[in-house]
Amino acid sequence: MEDKLIPPAIPNLPILKSEALEKYILETNVYPREAEPLKELRNATANHPLHFIGTSPDAGQLLALILNLLNAKKTIEIGVYTGYSLLLTALTIPHDGKILAMDPNRKTYEIGLPFIKKAGVKHKIDFLASPALPVLDELLQDPANEGSFDFAFVDADKNNYWNYHERLMKLVKVGGIIAYDNTLWGGTVAMAEEEVHEFKREFRKCAIAFNKAISEDSRIQLAFASVGDGISFCRRIL
Numbered sequence: 023m024e025d026k027l028i029p030p031a032i033p034n035l036p037i038l039k040s041e042a043l044e045k046y047i048l049e050t051n052v053y054p055r056e057a058e059p060l061k062e063l064r065n066a067t068a069n070h071p072l073h074f075i076g077t078s079p080d081a082g083q084l085l086a087l088i089l090n091l092l093n094a095k096k097t098i099e100i101g102v103y104t105g106y107s108l109l110l111t112a113l114t115i116p117h118d119g120k121i122l123a124m125d126p127n128r129k130t131y132e133i134g135l136p137f138i139k140k141a142g143v144k145h146k147i148d149f150l151a152s153p154a155l156p157v158l159d160e161l162l163q164d165p166a167n168e169g170s171f172d173f174a175f176v177d178a179d180k181n182n183y184w185n186y187h188e189r190l191m192k193l194v195k196v197g198g199i200i201a202y203d204n205t206l207w208g209g210t211v212a213m214a215e216e217e218v219h220e221f222k223r224e225f226r227k228c229a230i231a232f233n234k235a236i237s238e239d240s241r242i243q244l245a246f247a248s249v250g251d252g253i254s255f256c257r258r259i260l
């Protein structure tokens with residue numbers, strides 16, 4: 023993964039393309055309401071070389087709202103990194119809720135783990151140090167898992183989003199929601215390929231193809247949110 027993650031001098035502007043506005047939103051609406059364990063985990067991640075891939079707190083705020091509206095109890099998390107969205111989910115779902123979290127990188131999960139434990143929510147998390155696809159395929163071997171999840175958050179290898187979608191559409195219940203992060207891929211989806219840094223081109227193509235595919239998927243209600251790097255919410259209706 024590392025080779026794809028080190029963007030040379032590419033400005034990491036928020037999707038709003040205004041650092042001042044992003045700062046205003048964070049300082050006015052987000053940081054004052056961010057739970058202390060999330061602040062601590064975010065600060066512990068700040069000096070990690072890949073800190074920019076972590077879920078942004080404003081996106082987290084929206085995810086928590088959706089989890090609450092859904093009364094989500096059983097969720098899937100694909101792509102954990104140091105666990106900001108994982109801890110946020112664990113803090114939001116009820117005491118007897120469960121999150122199946124997958125990421126081949128156990129080391130980055132372990133950076134956030136002390137904050138998860140300190141927050142008293144470790145018992146809600148089943149972390150598997152594995153790529154997600156084989157785990158989802160294994161789950162689908164047992165029909166009892168079909169339609170058994172309330173929510174899934176996908177924030178991992180962008181070239182596999184459609185593969186995740188096909189599987190998650192069976193695992194998430196009708197009425198449940200699958201949220202996909204980075205569907206604007208830094209705004210590059212609306213740029214000509216030549217304008218885009220080589221580092222970003224492959225996933226730009228994947229995001230464009232994925233956005234088209236979900237917009238044509240009649241099994242879902244689709245809502246796109248311009249928060250973080252763009253999040254697409256797919257509510258299973260069929």
Ligand SMILES: C[S@@+](CC[C@H](N)C(=O)[O-])C[C@H]1O[C@@H](n2cnc3c(N)ncnc32)[C@H](O)[C@@H]1O
Pocket residue numbers: 023075076077100101102103104105106107108124125126127130152153154155177178179
């Ligand atoms: C953008 S980060 C996730 C950020 C996380 N949501 C947060 O709140 O900080 C992407 C993660 O996806 C993981 N990843 C890459 N390939 C994967 C795969 N096949 N299955 C699951 N996770 C994967 C990477 O190891 C990385 O930690």
Ligand SMILES: O=c1cc(-c2ccc(O)cc2)oc2c(O)c(O)ccc12
Pocket residue numbers: 023026027029074075076077177178179180203204251
């Ligand atoms: O720059 C990135 C890269 C990723 C990424 C690349 C490869 C993988 O297998 C997983 C993730 O993810 C990012 C991300 O989620 C983000 O919000 C910003 C930047 C990047």
